[in-house]
Amino acid sequence: MGFMHTLLLSCKKAAALLDRGAIDPLTPIQRVQLRMHIGICKGCAAYKHQSELIDHLLENRSGTKGIDTKALEERIKLELPVYTIWK
Amino acid sequence: MSKKTGTSISPTLTSSDNDLSAWVEKYTQDLLRYTKARVKELSVAEDLVQITFIAAWEGRARFAGQSSARTWLFSILKNKLADHYRKAYRDPVLHGTEDLEIERFADNGGWLPEHRPTEWSLEALEETELVEKHLAHCMQGLPPHWRAAVEMKYLRNVDAKEICQELGISVTNYWQQIHRAKLKLRDCITNQLQKRNH
Numbered sequence: 001m002g003f004m005h006t007l008l009l010s011c012k013k014a015a016a017l018l019d020r021g022a023i024d025p026l027t028p029i030q031r032v033q034l035r036m037h038i039g040i041c042k043g044c045a046a047y048k049h050q051s052e053l054i055d056h057l058l059e060n061r062s063g064t065k066g067i068d069t070k071a072l073e074e075r076i077k078l079e080l081p082v083y084t085i086w087k
Numbered sequence: 088m089s090k091k092t093g094t095s096i097s098p099t100l101t102s103s104d105n106d107l108s109a110w111v112e113k114y115t116q117d118l119l120r121y122t123k124a125r126v127k128e129l130s131v132a133e134d135l136v137q138i139t140f141i142a143a144w145e146g147r148a149r150f151a152g153q154s155s156a157r158t159w160l161f162s163i164l165k166n167k168l169a170d171h172y173r174k175a176y177r178d179p180v181l182h183g184t185e186d187l188e189i190e191r192f193a194d195n196g197g198w199l200p201e202h203r204p205t206e207w208s209l210e211a212l213e214e215t216e217l218v219e220k221h222l223a224h225c226m227q228g229l230p231p232h233w234r235a236a237v238e239m240k241y242l243r244n245v246d247a248k249e250i251c252q253e254l255g256i257s258v259t260n261y262w263q264q265i266h267r268a269k270l271k272l273r274d275c276i277t278n279q280l281q282k283r284n285h
Contacts, residue, residue, distance in 0.1 A: 023265060024262050054222065
């Protein structure tokens with residue numbers, strides 16, 4: 001198991017590198033190790049897919065449509081300097 | 088067709104004070120929708136939109152119509168959101184609320200059987216829809232300063248070093264926190280999806 005882990009990473013390390021890679025570039029060796037690990041490990045392959053889906057969804061949140069903002073708009077307009085001066 | 092000369096047809100704040108009130112009517116909904124999806128409380132979201140317009144008013148001289156009004160307002164809003172997350176991240180009160188970490192891995196670094204991820208086995212479109220719905224709920228369940236760190240990652244197109252400087256932590260510290268938050272988000276989404284099947 002020790003040899004396998006050095007070559008292919010443990011799942012703990014692989015999952016961490018997956019998320020790290022999205023923030024801090026990995027070394028070429030780490031990238032190869034990660035690709036090999038994902039290739040044979042179903043658990044980490046599933047983690048990769050799900051982690052990437054979460055990334056994608058968090059980046060593209062649009063929020064709920066049709067919030068009534070009339071009251072807020074009025075409040076904002078009242079707070080803007082020009083309206084306070086001229087009112 | 089009459090040719091307009093000497094007048095600007097692009098809306099700028101300097102040309103007329105009415106433009107800002109038109110902007111408030113035109114963009115408040117979009118700005119609030121965006122903000123509400125990224126902060127927990129509606130009142131906080133509303134305040135952020137409001138201070139965005141006030142900052143837009145104060146900085147109106149810098150808006151020379153090079154970018155669209157929408158783009159400009161969103162860039163101000165994102166800066167205000169970044170300030171908000173930075174404060175949340177650094178709030179010592181919130182740091183006490185971090186929950187105990189679950190151990191997901193065995194001593195040899197393999198997934199513990201009950202924590203090993205399996206595909207959510209949903210059809211792609213349905214998966215996106217359901218996960219999106221649960222994700223909003225699961226984000227609320229993160230410890231507040233983890234949530235702030237995660238939000239910072241998706242807010243602007245800046246590199247990790249800049250975010251880490253803003254938060255006052257190392258890059259390693261930062262990605263470890265994001266990784267822990269994502270493990271927790273994944274667990275939470277999986278649980279929500281399972282609930283639905285029972």
